[in-house]
Amino acid sequence: MSATKTSLPRLTAADVLNNLTALRRRQPVKYAAFYSSQLGGIVTDPALMVIPFDDHMVHRGHGIFDTASLVDHKIYDLDAHLDRFIASAQRSKLKLPGTRAQMREIIVGTAALSGRSDGSIRYWLSSGPGSLELSPAASAEPGFFVMIFAGLSYPERWYTDGLKVMTTTYPIKPSLYAITKSTNYLPNVLMQMEAKEAGVDNGVFIDAGGNVGESSNMNVAFVTRDGVFRHPKFDHILSGCTSKRLLELAPTLVSRGLITGVEVCDIPVAEARGAREMMLIGSSIKVAPIVEWDKQPIHDGKPGPVSRALLELLEADMRRGAGRLDQL
Numbered sequence: 001m002s003a004t005k006t007s008l009p010r011l012t013a014a015d016v017l018n019n020l021t022a023l024r025r026r027q028p029v030k031y032a033a034f035y036s037s038q039l040g041g042i043v044t045d046p047a048l049m050v051i052p053f054d055d056h057m058v059h060r061g062h063g064i065f066d067t068a069s070l071v072d073h074k075i076y077d078l079d080a081h082l083d084r085f086i087a088s089a090q091r092s093k094l095k096l097p098g099t100r101a102q103m104r105e106i107i108v109g110t111a112a113l114s115g116r117s118d119g120s121i122r123y124w125l126s127s128g129p130g131s132l133e134l135s136p137a138a139s140a141e142p143g144f145f146v147m148i149f150a151g152l153s154y155p156e157r158w159y160t161d162g163l164k165v166m167t168t169t170y171p172i173k174p175s176l177y178a179i180t181k182s183t184n185y186l187p188n189v190l191m192q193m194e195a196k197e198a199g200v201d202n203g204v205f206i207d208a209g210g211n212v213g214e215s216s217n218m219n220v221a222f223v224t225r226d227g228v229f230r231h232p233k234f235d236h237i238l239s240g241c242t243s244k245r246l247l248e249l250a251p252t253l254v255s256r257g258l259i260t261g262v263e264v265c266d267i268p269v270a271e272a273r274g275a276r277e278m279m280l281i282g283s284s285i286k287v288a289p290i291v292e293w294d295k296q297p298i299h300d301g302k303p304g305p306v307s308r309a310l311l312e313l314l315e316a317d318m319r320r321g322a323g324r325l326d327q328l
């Protein structure tokens, strides 16, 4: 018989709550409100924003998520994000916690209760807790979580001076996983860490055919020498809601003489390196110019006019886009 004794404390529920509160005091976070189907409602104390350790999303990465923006008391393009969320759930064999309308109502309600006017709304679907098996527990009920937070913040110089990127040494995800917004972001995380370690701002995935893929949590697009706004096909990268919307808005730049056309196609790296402009696009970054890729300047190494114009089109749409705004 082992006589090993531990000096580790055995905690009561009150101790746990105190310790969670102390943790959040040491590590302040800008989380304004959290809905959890498991808790059965919304909490605003970050110490209570928790998920059970045996939730399949936590220990096996069997979960999906999406992020929409909150701008001036309005949620932007929630339906596009919900479409992608539901498609990701189906591909991941995840049961929805209710109807689309019910999920929508929970997202809008949590945002309204947070009291925030601007920020981000991230929501997750998990297959739920109940075992540590590889398959979801037989008794598992889907978990639905919504977090309202201050949003990711990027340096102002990314917009004024432009970003530097590198081709990542990490392989791009196989198409099924790249088009599914699952919580398995290991390649994306490693790519971003690698870029930071190399002293640049982000990385770019290249596919097996030598075509441009995407960045860590953003899409990549170009303006060719002859002025075409060109975006990689969405069959092997995430279908970015921001990119999709910008592809609809961009034709107005043709009439303004800023671009000559809009194209979604495979973009060989060699061709992409000769672009007039290169940019990152996404809900968090919006549109930011890339001025250097693998230590080589893009065109004259300065932010270009099309990136700027696309950012302005997007910002206007985020404030006034008819049929795309949920007023809180």
Ligand SMILES: Cc1ncc(COP(=O)(O)O)c(C=O)c1O
Residues within 6 Å of the ligand: 067, 188, 214, 215, 216, 217, 218, 219, 238, 239, 240, 241, 242, 243, 281, 282, 283, 284
């Ligand atoms: C891998 C990846 N690509 C692209 C995007 C851009 O998508 P969106 O414009 O919907 O934010 C994201 C962000 O969600 C992402 O995580």
